Amino acid sequence: MSIRKRLFISNAIMVLLPIVMMILIIILLNITLGGSQMSTHFRNGWMSSTEGDAELSNSLIKIASLEEEKLYDKKFLDELAEQSNGMIIVRKSKKILYPLKNKESLTYEHLPSFANEGYDPVAWFGNEQYSVRQHDFYFKDGSEGSIFLLSRSDSFVTFARTFFPIIFVSLLLILLLTNVLLSYFVSRSILRPVKQLSDASSKISKGDFNFSIKPKSKDELGKLVQTFDAMRSQLKESLEIRDKYEQNRKELIANISHDLKTPITSILGYVEGIQVGVANTAAKQDRYLETIHAKASYMNRLIEELFLYSTLDLNKLPFTFEEVNIKDFVKDFLDEIDDELLEKNVNLSFAADDVNSTVLLDRDKLIRVLANIIYNSVKYMDKNLCQIDVSIEDKDPFVEIMISDNGPGVSDKDLSAIFNQFYQSDHARHRGGSGLGLAIASQIIEIHGGEIWAESGSEGGLSVHFTLKKLGKKGNQDE
Structure with a gap:
């Protein structure tokens, strides 16, 4: 998962989670207040008390209008109060007529003023909450009178006081936990590779490259x-x-x-x-x-060879490539040097049966390759009669040229080094070899797109092999 997608999902969760939690709380409250046994009891109690209080309120209004003297009858009012879940209060002017036992705790300031007739669902008396029904009237002596019917609303308040803090704290904890977990996993997925890069950079700055780091994610x-x-x-x-x-x-x-x-x-x-x-x-x-x-x-x-080697190494020596039949080209060169080699007791043989391939090469440069390899064999020959065998084989998509001699050869550990600049065997130290001939040949073959290597002969001596890429049917080198 990409970092962009990961951050998008984490931010979306942080936004959607509070919304989902609020919806769950609303559903929970709806179930609590609308469907459970507790809510049914709460709702039924509320509705029954509300209906009873309405009947009692109507009775008190009739008494105030028709039977005013009953408002002074404490026993009668006590009987009416027992029918209610709340409290009946009768006030004349600024004096509480009923109930007498709460006279000290209820004062004029606790109650709504005269002419505030109606229903006030939120009213506090001390530490308790009541819903208030008020009826205003005038006593026969012209005094202002008010009848108050107070019904407790503690059920909902108790529920709210009990569960809302728990729900609120739970919501905060869930949000906090979600935030911590999301931050941990997102930051962990970012900080771990950053630490990898930091440690690797520190090692590299100290010159240590002998290690590797593997990605732990695909982002x-x-x-x-x-x-x-x-x-x-x-x-x-x-x-x-x-x-x-x-x-x-x-x-x-x-x-x-x-x-x-x-x-x-x-x-x-x-x-x-x-x-x-x-x-x-x-x-x-x-x-x-x-x-x-x-x-x-x-x-x-030596200076010419050094100059040629340096020019080849810097890729500043121009090459003129042309299409050449490799068999005819090698045979012509060997014919030119055959008499010279015979004078030095060197017998030269050539084999290229069934080879009729065309390659793209620079004539002068490839002649130098052949000459360097052959004369290198002649120079280090330790026998009275030197035998040099040249052969060409078709190994599609290449042709392979092999030049073998019956000389002293080279140790196996030095085979890969003979194409290095200034490589000299023990024989070369005594015979004045510069060690650049095979290095120049290697560079020329590399520029031709081929490979060059050496092998020890089965009966001693040295075999040098190199390849050249054949041309395709349309005159282009095979891919």
Whole structure:
């Protein structure tokens, strides 16, 4: 449930609950005063007393008009009072004639004034409430007279005093309890994910990304928690990549320094040898100069490879893609280098049966990939006769090119590292390898949308595999 809907429902309950409670109270009062045994007794008593008081009131009016002397007869009035549930009061001018026993508690000020004839449903005498019927007349001597018939209305007052406070307090308690429960559940559903985010933010601020937070709801805050955790994961990955790049940068600087320092030191040594006369013959000088030229050429190739690697890494090297038959392309390149490899005792074989696929590639860049892999095998060959096998297989929607040799190979733990920049095996340390050739090949294949990996041969040696995506029937690469 969304937060908006949850808040709407809680507010609606807070508004509707008092209304429902008031309706229930009204129904309860209606049942109490209109349908229950107690209410029937209350209603019947009220109606019977009202009817009896009306008859008694009519009798007193007749007596006041025709038999005034009976108003002085206490015994007669006592008999009439016994017929009523209330009280009879006779007042002459400002003097209470009846009842004499309540004369001290009833004064002129308690009673309505003369000429206030009628029915007053609310009148208080002391702490008791009465309904008052009043009849005004004149005594024979001309004095103002009033007859009051007081009926107790304590039944309803007692009921109201007893139950209304209970109902009112119950209503307040229900409202308070509802408010507390709604506030608790609504705030709990909001505060829990907020606390999750707060704790996670605190961990991230301390550099701790090795945790995950799971949403406990499917509302907006749950989605926020899920998004925050995705951000944490991406941030962790970004920092790991940054640290990796930083480590690679440090290694790159260290390796560049090492690979440049060695030939420069050698060049300086030979130059000093010429300057101080160590190379005192023309043959020695020529040999020194050839060595200096070889070292300088190596440095030039290293700088070119560094520049190419950096350009590829920054995606600033332009690629010119064209549709090429991969079998013909690889065969043509191998034919070009076959004689050169034979001079180095390298036997080259090629197999691409049943392969007639077209791929989209940059000719120059893919030639560099093939050359780097093949010459890397030649460079580290430890046998008198080197065997390099090149094959192509159709593995829809890719073509896979495999280049295998019978050289010393690479340990299993280093297989995944040979495509890293400046990776050098123990053989490379002795043979002057820069370690950039396979790293450049990996970048070029990645830009072509393929994959590259290495495997150890079943009989030793190293096998390098890479894939290229085939073109579809309409000349587009397969999706």
